[in-house]
Amino acid sequence: MKAAVFYGKKDIRIEEIEEPKIRENNEIKIKVAWCGICGSDMEEYVNGPVVVPTTPHPLTGKTAPLVLGHEFTGEVVETGEEVKGINVGDKVIAHPILTCNHCYWCRREVICLCHKMACIGLASDGGFAEYLVVPMKNCYKLPKNAPLDKLSLVEPAATPLHALEKARVESDSNIVIIGAGTIGLFLLQIAKIIGIKKVIVMDIIGARLKIAKSLGASEILNIKNKDLKTIKNIIFDKIGIERIDTVFECAGHHSAVELSCGLVDKGGKIVLIGITASFSSINTNEIVICEKEIIGCHGYNKEIFKRTIDLILNDKIETSQIISKKISLTNIVSEGFEELLKNPEKHLKILVTPFENEK
Numbered sequence: 001m002k003a004a005v006f007y008g009k010k011d012i013r014i015e016e017i018e019e020p021k022i023r024e025n026n027e028i029k030i031k032v033a034w035c036g037i038c039g040s041d042m043e044e045y046v047n048g049p050v051v052v053p054t055t056p057h058p059l060t061g062k063t064a065p066l067v068l069g070h071e072f073t074g075e076v077v078e079t080g081e082e083v084k085g086i087n088v089g090d091k092v093i094a095h096p097i098l099t100c101n102h103c104y105w106c107r108r109e110v111i112c113l114c115h116k117m118a119c120i121g122l123a124s125d126g127g128f129a130e131y132l133v134v135p136m137k138n139c140y141k142l143p144k145n146a147p148l149d150k151l152s153l154v155e156p157a158a159t160p161l162h163a164l165e166k167a168r169v170e171s172d173s174n175i176v177i178i179g180a181g182t183i184g185l186f187l188l189q190i191a192k193i194i195g196i197k198k199v200i201v202m203d204i205i206g207a208r209l210k211i212a213k214s215l216g217a218s219e220i221l222n223i224k225n226k227d228l229k230t231i232k233n234i235i236f237d238k239i240g241i242e243r244i245d246t247v248f249e250c251a252g253h254h255s256a257v258e259l260s261c262g263l264v265d266k267g268g269k270i271v272l273i274g275i276t277a278s279f280s281s282i283n284t285n286e287i288v289i290c291e292k293e294i295i296g297c298h299g300y301n302k303e304i305f306k307r308t309i310d311l312i313l314n315d316k317i318e319t320s321q322i323i324s325k326k327i328s329l330t331n332i333v334s335e336g337f338e339e340l341l342k343n344p345e346k347h348l349k350i351l352v353t354p355f356e357n358e359k
Helices: 039-047 154-167 182-193 206-214 228-239 254-263 284-289 302-313 329-342
Strands: 002-008 011-016 027-036 071-079 091-094 131-135 139-141 174-178 198-203 219-222 246-249 269-272 293-296 323-328 349-353
Touching: 002 329, 011 329, 027 091, 039 329, 071 154, 139 302, 154 182, 154 246, 154 269, 154 293, 154 302, 174 182, 174 254, 182 198, 182 206, 198 206, 198 228, 206 219, 219 228, 228 254, 246 254, 254 269, 323 329, 329 349
Parallel strands: 174 198, 174 246, 198 219, 246 269, 269 293, 323 349
Antiparallel strands: 002 011, 027 071, 027 131, 027 349, 071 091, 091 139
């Protein structure tokens, strides 16, 4: 079968590899319809291997080279003998988190904190291929008429829902989202759904801020070349915000982490979602004296993933402005990874299909 295989930094190759086989009775084989290029995939392409293991992963045993892609939907083409409730021909989506099923966190169903946690497409072969095999417990059956392109965005939308719930944000709070990429724009929409009235979105790309405004941002602010003092003056004096209760860092950059800590008011919360390539410098004395709370957010649980499916199926979350391009697997490097690098202002989510007739 055709697949996009990651070998290392700037080295993804379209190759013919062996089609995966069902090896366990509880596994499902999926014909991939769509798979989104995630920021994590971009990080591997630009700086990798970052998460992709260079020694055998303790859960999957995999190392590079492997097939990237963890935001996928498709159709079932084969099932293991113990699979119940999902049949050949069904449309499905799967969350990509693989777990040991035994550790402290697995017993509490906090799957993203499993001690051996692995991600399909980063620690095992993923969705940038014609077929992949996943455990039944990761799969969710979809309606026959489900839009598989839109639903490939469930995975990146589930994390913001998880983040908002972890932050315990009240409806009368003033929140700031730093980073108007896919995660930030989903967080904005979900914040509005749960009734948060004042949402300020910041970014350095004007086109993304325009989308944020169209999706309901109370205020947008381009922070390119602006320091903390200038940003505070704009928010508190020109915009007239009294205080900032919670800041969500979705940019994945050390400067955004530092800005988050500087912006939030006394007793406020900083929710870190983005993964940064470099360490941040934070004044911990200010965190202590002002009783600020730092919350890390990575992933979601099964219940949140299911609720996110329902939000997209019921058109509660807008995806059309976030899906900026659809391409074939054959062109994933030139029209996907390289395009995102060269023209970030033009793109948010690029979807990939291994089958031309899906486009």
